[in-house]
Amino acid sequence: MFKKIIFxxxxxLLVWILFIWGKYYFxxxxxxQEDINTIFKKENLKAPVYDSINIRxxxxxxxxxxxxxxxxxxxxxxxxxxxxxxxxxxxxxxxYFLDYFKNKEINxxxxxxxxxxxxxxxxxxxxxxxxxxxxxxxDLDYVTSVMPKEILKNEGQHLEEVRxxxxxxxxxxxxxxxxxADLTYVKVFMFYPETEPRFFGSIFFSKLISxxxxxxxxxxxxxxxxxxxxxxxxxxxxxxxxxxxxxxxxENKGISSDGPMFPAGKGFKSIFFIVANKKAKEQTxxxxxxxxxxxxxxxxxxxxxxxxxxxxxxxxNDFYTLDFxxxxx
Numbered sequence: 001m002f003k004k005i006i007f008x009x010x011x012x013l014l015v016w017i018l019f020i021w022g023k024y025y026f027x028x029x030x031x032x033q034e035d036i037n038t039i040f041k042k043e044n045l046k047a048p049v050y051d052s053i054n055i056r057x058x059x060x061x062x063x064x065x066x067x068x069x070x071x072x073x074x075x076x077x078x079x080x081x082x083x084x085x086x087x088x089x090x091x092x093x094x095x096y097f098l099d100y101f102k103n104k105e106i107n108x109x110x111x112x113x114x115x116x117x118x119x120x121x122x123x124x125x126x127x128x129x130x131x132x133x134x135x136x137x138x139d140l141d142y143v144t145s146v147m148p149k150e151i152l153k154n155e156g157q158h159l160e161e162v163r164x165x166x167x168x169x170x171x172x173x174x175x176x177x178x179x180x181a182d183l184t185y186v187k188v189f190m191f192y193p194e195t196e197p198r199f200f201g202s203i204f205f206s207k208l209i210s211x212x213x214x215x216x217x218x219x220x221x222x223x224x225x226x227x228x229x230x231x232x233x234x235x236x237x238x239x240x241x242x243x244x245x246x247x248x249x250x251e252n253k254g255i256s257s258d259g260p261m262f263p264a265g266k267g268f269k270s271i272f273f274i275v276a277n278k279k280a281k282e283q284t285x286x287x288x289x290x291x292x293x294x295x296x297x298x299x300x301x302x303x304x305x306x307x308x309x310x311x312x313x314x315x316x317n318d319f320y321t322l323d324f325x326x327x328x329x
Contacts, residue, residue, distance in 0.1 A: 017217055024219040030121060031095035036063075039098065048101040048112070050122065053154050055146065056139045061122035062115040062151055063094045065101055082161035082327065084110035085148055088304075089168030090232070091225040093121030096304040103307045109327055111160070113151060117170070118144065119224030136210075136227040141234070145176035161325040162186045163314055167303055169194040169228075172235045175243040175271070178250055185325060189272045189313060191303050192280075195287055197236045198229070206230050240287070247271055248292050269294055269320035274313055276300040294320075 031039075033050055040047035048063040084106065086097045097114035100106055116123035118140060125135040148164065162185055166174040171193025177186060206226035208214055215223045235243065247270065271293040275281050284295050294317065301309050318326050 020222055021219055024221050028091065028221055029095060030093055030221075031098070036095075036098070040102070043102065045102055048098075048114075051154065052122070053150050054126070055143045055150055057126050058118055058139070058143045059122075059124055059126050060115065060118070060143075060147055060151065061094070062113055063097070063101065064114075064155060065107055065112045066155060080156070080158075080160050081109065081111040082163065082325065083152060083155070083157055084112045085152070085162055085164045086112070086114040087148075087164065087166045087170045087173055088114070088117060088120070089170050090117075090228045091120070091221060092304070093117075095121065099305055100307045100310075103311075106307055106311055109311075110163075111155065111157075113155060115147065115151060117173075117228070119228055120221060135224070136231060140231060144173055144231075148177040159185060161321065164188045165191065165303070165310055165314075166193065167191045169232045171195060172232065172240065172243060175247055176235075178243075178247050178270075187270050187272065187317075187321070189274065189310070191274045191310070191313075192276055192300055193273060193284075194232075195236060195240060196283065198233060203230070203233060244288050244290070248290050269317065272296070272313070272317055274298050 033047075037047045046065075046067065048065045049067055050061055051064055051066075052059055052061045054060070084100070086094070086100065088094065088096055094114040094116045097112075100112055100114065106112065118124065119135055148162075152162065164174045164177060164186065166188065168191075171190035172195065174188035174190055177188065206229050209218060209223060209226040210230060250270070269292075273281075273284050273293060273295040275284055275295060275297055276299070277297060281295050281297055296313075298313070303310050315327060321327075
């Protein structure tokens with residue numbers, strides 16, 4: 001009987017491991033530049049291109065539509081398009097945002113950037129012979145924080161408005177951008193953010209999958225997902241409170257310095273939560289402990305496949321933007 005139980009457990013684990021490999025191979029696509037060119041050629045659209053930057057040994061790759069004529073400086077106004085900076089959830093990559101690059105209205109309005117977070121897509125740690133630091137090393141927290149600023153700099157951003165869109169556990173990464181950017185032109189839209197700490201069992205499972213004793217059994221993206229979740233866990237403790245407090249202070253400065261530039265009754269707002277239900281709204285209100293930020297209930301949607309929904313939310317809150325930075329459709 002005991003042997004049957006052991007063999008049953010081993011068989012279950014083998015089937016589960018095979019299932020994980022199959023799932024990540026067939027349902028978590030990763031796109032090469034050639035794949036993207038083919039997809040967009042079939043739809044007679046200009047394809048986005050990959051670009052990259054290096055930060056402290058990390059190679060950060062991202063997709064951009066900067067090759068489109070629409071994003072160049074307007075010769076009459078000398079003003080470039082505002083930026084739409086897209087940050088994916090754990091387990092995904094920049095290719096999940098391809099529908100944004102296909103959307104003609106969004107391409108007309110924005111200079112679009114979709115980043116591969118470290119461990120996903122093409123972004124990774126460049127290991128040299130003299131270093132044994134792993135992909136999710138000690139510098140990663142700094143690199144993920146400064147990444148939006150460095151990519152925007154690489155794209156030529158100066159004073160143009162930036163809308164950062166995040167999803168799931170990546171929501172807090174949007175807040176980290178506030179440590180490195182001028183808030184007079186940055187807004188963060190957090191779609192269904194995961195800000196609550198995970199329960200012990202889930203954290204323990206992620207540690208097991210990330211351990212050198214088991215990680216070699218699983219696909220890279222699956223292991224990276226759990227390493228990433230562990231990294232985000234650190235931001236959901238005391239770090240979460242600090243992130244919200246920093247953003248709150250920055251918003252208050254924006255209100256006091258730029259208040260007269262807004263219409264009567266419309267102040268400066270830079271953080272927007274879109275949550276799935278009333279319970280999530282109440283949880284978010286308890287977490288942020290301030291009325292600075294906006295929280296809106298909306299039926300949960302797949303933001304990767306519905307860029308129009310995201311654009312509607314950005315436009316709906318555009319009156320919190322300085323007049324000269326508002327979207328002109």
